Amino acid sequence: MKPAVAQDAEAYLNALLSTEAVFDTTAFVALEAESEVTMAEREDVWKAWQTVENFTYGKDRGSLPMIADLNSLHPYFRDRIAELIEVCKAQGIELAVVESYRTHAKQAEYFGMGRKYTRSKGGNSKHQYGLAVDVVPVIDGKAVWENHALWRKIGVNGERLGLRWGGRWRAPYDPAHFEWSGGITTTQLAKGMLPAIPRSKSSLYPCLEEEIKKLQEYWEAWETEQAVMASSAKTVVRSGGATGQKP
Template sequence: MRKKYITTILLVTTLVSTANNKKIDLHALNDSSKKGMINSNLILEEPKVVCPEDIVIRDFHVLHPAFRNKVVLLFIEAKKQGIDLVISETYRTPERQNMLYNKKLTKVKSGKSKHQYGLAIDLIPVINNKSQANNDEVLKRVGIIGEKLGLKWGGRWKFYDPVHFEYKWNINDALSGRLPEIPDTLIIPDTDFFYKNIKRTNIE
C-alpha cells in the first residue's frame, strides 16, 4: 500500500514535469490518425500552455492514506449535519506554492506546506448546492467536526484559512521523508458516495 501511495504522488509530479518540459508532436499524431494508422478518436487540438503554478490538483487519491481516512469521515459527519463538502485543492506543486506565497495567500514557501506531502486539503462547504465559503458559522461547524476527528483546522490560525484541514504531523519530519504509517484499515467510500460527494463540482 505504501508503494502504491508513493507511486501515485510520483505520477502526479511526473505528469506536471512532463507537461512542462516535453512537447508532444500532435501534428504527427493527427496525421497518423487521419491515415487510419491509429484510432480516429485521438485527433487532438493544440493544447493550451499551462504553467505549473496554475495547476490546481483536486485528486482525492493523492492524499496520504492515514489522512485520507479522516477526510472521508469528515465528509460523512458533515453530511449528517446537512453540509456537503467540495474539494478545492489537495496536492500542490512547488511552483504553485511559491506563487501563492509571493501573492501573500499562504504563509509558507515550497517544501513547507503539507499540501505537498498529501497531508492537507482545502474544502468548500455547500448547503442546498450553494457555496458557504464566506459563511463563518458554517465554516466553524465543519472546522469543529474536523477537530473532533483529530485534524488541524486553519480557522484557528492567526492567518485565517477556514477551508484548510491538515494531518497533525511535524513538517520537518515530512521534509526528511518521514511520513505517517499506512493504517491497517483503509476507509474506502462506495462509488455512489464518492461521485455524489467527493467528486462534486456543480455548486453555485
C-alpha cells in the same frame, strides 16, 4: 466403469459440442480487458486525478489548476477527509474539495501572489506532503466562504476526527484548511520522515509504505507537469478577485 474425472471430462466435451453455451467466456474477456486497462492506467493514474480550475469556487487561486482529488492524499488522511465529508453530509452540509495535494510549482505561485495567499515557501506546506486539504461548503451550487457559524460546525467535525483545523489560526485565519501530520513537523516531513498513523488503525493500512511510495511517484509526475505549465503560463494576466489564504 470410467473414473469420475473422465466422466466429467466427457460430460464437459459433450456439453461443448451441444448447441447450448455452457461456458460463457464473455465475462472472462471483459475481465481481461479491464485488467489490461487498469495496468496501462496504473502508471499515469495521476493524470486522472480531479483538478479544479481557477475561480471555480469564486476565488482567485492562480493560473495553475489545483489538484482536488482525495486519492492524491496520504491514505490515512484521505480516509479521515472522506469521513469528514460523510459526517458533514449527514448534517446537511455539502463540502467541495478545493485543493488537496499541492506541487512546489503551485505553492511557489501562491507565494508569488502575496502574503494573504501563503506565508509558506515551497516545501513548507502540509499540502505538499498530501497531508492537508482545503474544502468549502456549497449551498445551492455556490461556495460559501464567509459563514463563520457553518465553518465552526465543519471545523469541530474535523477536530473530532483528529485533524488540525485552520479555523483556529489567527494569521492567517484559514477555516477551509484541514491537516494532519501524526505529530511530526514540516521540517521532519521535508527530511523524508513519514507520519505515524494511530496504532489502533495501523492494521487497516497493511501496504501503507508501498502506497506512499506510489503516491510520491505520482506527485513527482505532477510536479514535472506543473513546472512545465508554470513556465509556459508566465504571460497569463490574472484578473482580480477575492482571496483565500493557503498555508
